[in-house]
């Protein structure tokens with residue numbers, strides 16, 4: 498039906514609609530209250546929301562674009578469980594379809610593309626948010642006792658943080674062409690919005706190389722250096738890389754998607770994470786959107802990651818990102834060589 502629209506624009510338009518549906522699944526699982534938390538590895542968890550949202554995204558895109566290579570965080574699920582028809586999205590965002598495709602992307606074919614999917618980035622923030630949504634203190638305490646990974650100190654800090662960090666949760670769909678992220682979607686299921694006077698929940702941010710970004714209002718970086726980094730996966734090397742930045746403030750937030758939003762919305766200047774842990778599905782969509790806005794996302798050594806179908810999944814050498822080249826160079830120059838070597842040899 499939209500065959501005259503170049504593939505990359507159609508795929509981005511479909512991804513926006515699919516991410517919106519996945520975001521609703523994420524909220525529905527939370528409302529039902531049964532998260533079904535499974536421990537995948539150290540500090541690495543999966544919930545019913547991750548599983549269901551991934552099924553929705555992968556099945557919906559595969560049905561419309563059968564020759565795409567799609568790689569998702571929860572790929573071991575591929576053949577398990579049915580995809581209810583209500584999760585199969587065939588709508589396509591009409592506003593995105595109107596975008597003018599840049600000449601260098603007009604001939605892209607499905608075979609040139611890898612789609613990287615993180616159905617729920619910020620799983621720690623999601624599960625801790627669920628805990629904090631239990632308004633009845635006794636119910637909350639009971640859930641805390643069965644929750645896998647929160648220390649008492651952290652529990653108390655969550656209580657002080659106005660019931661958690663659900664805005665940090667995102668759904669990420671990144672589109673890489675010939676190994677480079679060129680388009681992407683970051684959906685925030687818990688973003689609180691006012692649209693034409695009505696309260697709305699959720700928003701969807703997109704980016705396309707050569708076109709730009711949409712779904713939010715970009716803002717220039719803060720006047721002094723503000724760093725954004727992990728709140729749940731820190732270690733001494735991560736802290737060392739923060740110290741050398743000479744920052745006026747450090748924003749510790751969850752998820753790679755939400756950290757890149759901090760850069761795009763002018764709340765932070767640089768995203769620094771000097772550790773393995775992030776994977777290609779965490780950074781593909783954020784990198785595509787950031788670079789469409791004129792920014793740069795690399796590893797801690799200043800090298801771009803590649804997003805082809807056969808690359809290794811972990812971003813072993815960390816993340817360094819900024820809204821412009823100048824801030825990226827500022828940060829890169831400050832990372833000690835020794836620290837770069839430590840990560841490169843991990």
Ligand SMILES: Nc1ncnc2c1ncn2[C@@H]1O[C@H](COP(=O)(O)O)[C@@H](O)[C@H]1OP(=O)(O)O
Pocket residue numbers: 539540541542570615617618619620621726727728729730750751752753770773774775776779
């Ligand atoms: N040590 C780790 N183990 C598992 N996932 C990690 C680790 N470090 C980072 N991540 C993933 O990278 C994202 C950004 O990290 P952080 O929030 O710590 O800055 C996280 O949301 C998490 O993705 P996910 O939540 O999808 O599992």
Ligand SMILES: [Mg+2]
Pocket residue numbers: 615617618619753778779
């Ligand atoms: Mg993630």
